[in-house]
Amino acid sequence: VLPAAVKKVTIWGNHSPTEYPDIHHATVNNQEALSLVGYQWYIKEFIPTVQQRGTAIINVRGQSSAASAANAAIGQMRNWVLGTEADDWVSMAILSDGSYGIEPGLVFSFPVTVTNGQVSIVKGLSINEFSEERLRITEAELMSEREAVRHLF
Known part of the structure; x- marks a missing residue:
């Protein structure tokens, strides 16, 4: 599979072992990625x-x-x-605006589109319970890291 055939993969959260690689909205050659690889392979x-x-x-x-x-x-x-391509998005660590329940002002990786230099969080993606749990885990880690260095600023 050519990399250009893979669309809408998201890396949520921190750049650490809590980051959440999400393929629930991803496609490969216009087919749902999750159905191609299977849920167990995805998870395990x-x-x-x-x-x-x-x-x-x-x-x-x-x-x-x-x-x-x-x-x-x-x-x-x-x-x-x-x-970004019209039919795709990328993941970028940006300041949260509160989307997906992530604490506003926290630097967090979101799915985004970019047009004329303007970065916009992709809104309205359905988030299942498994994904929600992963978002909360990586958010908690980032908040903990922020607190650990807050006294430096």
């Missing part, structure tokens, strides 16, 4: 693999995944400048 294989990717790279290379982070930064700049 995909989510943990994505959540542990940074650790896996460090374990193999013996050093940080800085090249992956640099590549991601390039991709984000490209999306900011050129925008």
